[in-house]
Amino acid sequence: MSTSKFRGKIIQASENGNGELPPAPEIGVAVFILKDNKILFGRRRSLSIAANTYGLPGGHLEFGESYEECAAREVKEETGLDIKNIEVLTSNSNLYYEEKHLDITYARAYLSNPNQTPQNIEPEKCEGWEWCDLNNLPEPMFGPLKEMLQSGFNPFLITV
Numbered sequence: 758m759s760t761s762k763f764r765g766k767i768i769q770a771s772e773n774g775n776g777e778l779p780p781a782p783e784i785g786v787a788v789f790i791l792k793d794n795k796i797l798f799g800r801r802r803s804l805s806i807a808a809n810t811y812g813l814p815g816g817h818l819e820f821g822e823s824y825e826e827c828a829a830r831e832v833k834e835e836t837g838l839d840i841k842n843i844e845v846l847t848s849n850s851n852l853y854y855e856e857k858h859l860d861i862t863y864a865r866a867y868l869s870n871p872n873q874t875p876q877n878i879e880p881e882k883c884e885g886w887e888w889c890d891l892n893n894l895p896e897p898m899f900g901p902l903k904e905m906l907q908s909g910f911n912p913f914l915i916t917v
């Protein structure tokens with residue numbers, strides 16, 4: 758019988774009655790793209806978790822990918838932008854809405870060509886991209902991201 762651990766407790770596949778294990782944590786990468794004093798945010802559409810909130814470009818880590826590779830790939834897929842100087846800043850783990858366990862790594866990056874403008878390549882997932890000031894952040898914001906920024910996390914200043 759297969760087992761899994763949930764909140765420190767060993768769980769057997771039969772325990773939830775249908776023979777399924779609890780869902781695995783989701784590994785995500787979200788990218789602060791910095792331009793002058795602005796950060797790129799997009800308003801999420803209803804297909805994804807945290808619908809209608811503002812979040813950073815990003816997505817799920819694929820098998821064999823580094824965080825930096827994931828950051829570059831997701832940014833390109835979602836915005837068409839090429840980014841450079843990608844640095845991993847921090848990670849956090851959240852039980853979000855008590856439904857999903859999100860393990861998110863945040864990276865920072867800059868535009869390879871500062872004249873590039875973001876395109877909304879996945880309009881089914883995002884309403885569009887906006888450059889926002891750190892002192893005038895868009896609302897409502899993706900919960901864990903908001904908590905991090907409200908606690909004083911500053912992607913412009915953090916040294917890694």
Ligand SMILES: Nc1nc2c([nH]c(=O)n2[C@H]2C[C@H](O)[C@@H](COP(=O)(O)OP(=O)(O)OP(=O)(O)O)O2)c(=O)[nH]1
Nearest residue numbers: 783785787805812813814815816817859861899902
């Ligand atoms: N894009 C993005 N994801 C975030 C942020 N904060 C945060 O916890 N996440 C989590 C939600 C998901 O568990 C995970 C991936 O994000 P996503 O929901 O945008 O994924 P996606 O559909 O674009 O990616 P994919 O499945 O195509 O790889 O990261 C954020 O600011 N931006």
